Amino acid sequence: MKPSEILLSEYNPYYKRYIDLVENINLVDALERGLNRNKVFFESLPSNKWDYQYAAGKWTPKDILLHIADTERVFAYRALYFSRSDNAELKGFDENIFAEKALASNKTVEDLLQNYVAVRNATLSLFKSFDEKELKQLGQANGSIMSVRATGFIICGHEKHHCNIITERYL
Numbered sequence: 001m002k003p004s005e006i007l008l009s010e011y012n013p014y015y016k017r018y019i020d021l022v023e024n025i026n027l028v029d030a031l032e033r034g035l036n037r038n039k040v041f042f043e044s045l046p047s048n049k050w051d052y053q054y055a056a057g058k059w060t061p062k063d064i065l066l067h068i069a070d071t072e073r074v075f076a077y078r079a080l081y082f083s084r085s086d087n088a089e090l091k092g093f094d095e096n097i098f099a100e101k102a103l104a105s106n107k108t109v110e111d112l113l114q115n116y117v118a119v120r121n122a123t124l125s126l127f128k129s130f131d132e133k134e135l136k137q138l139g140q141a142n143g144s145i146m147s148v149r150a151t152g153f154i155i156c157g158h159e160k161h162h163c164n165i166i167t168e169r170y171l
Helices: 013-019 027-043 061-084 095-102 109-129 150-170
Strands: 088-090 137-139 144-147
Touching: 013 150, 027 061, 027 109, 061 088, 061 095, 061 109, 061 144, 061 150, 088 144, 095 150, 109 150, 144 150
Parallel strands: 088 137
Antiparallel strands: 137 144
């Protein structure tokens, strides 16, 4: 299954911008490529940029990397929950509260990278376990319909979106 096969009815239109960033390849390949590409990307960031904010109140690359991992965990949980439950409905989450309470600045770059890799490997394992029926299961998150397969592509596009922002505004 590829992002071009996801129907607009499977996700909130807000997420189209993320799905559109994903190559038209199958989901597991997209997750694996993202892991490899983004691990190299974050490892290559200059050390003086990790705590840099391009404007007051903006996240640092440390904050962004932890946000990517936290958001992936939330979306992977949504995928699991939707795959196992009929008419599943979950609350949303406030990414700004998560970022504030995560205290990324207190963590080492190595710990943040290790966390990201662990989260992605868990996500890969989860999505590899789904069959076609489970991937098409629908649920609601934050009041919007979402399919299991859409969550996977949103994860991929979301991290690409943030890496693009780092490239454009931090480097």
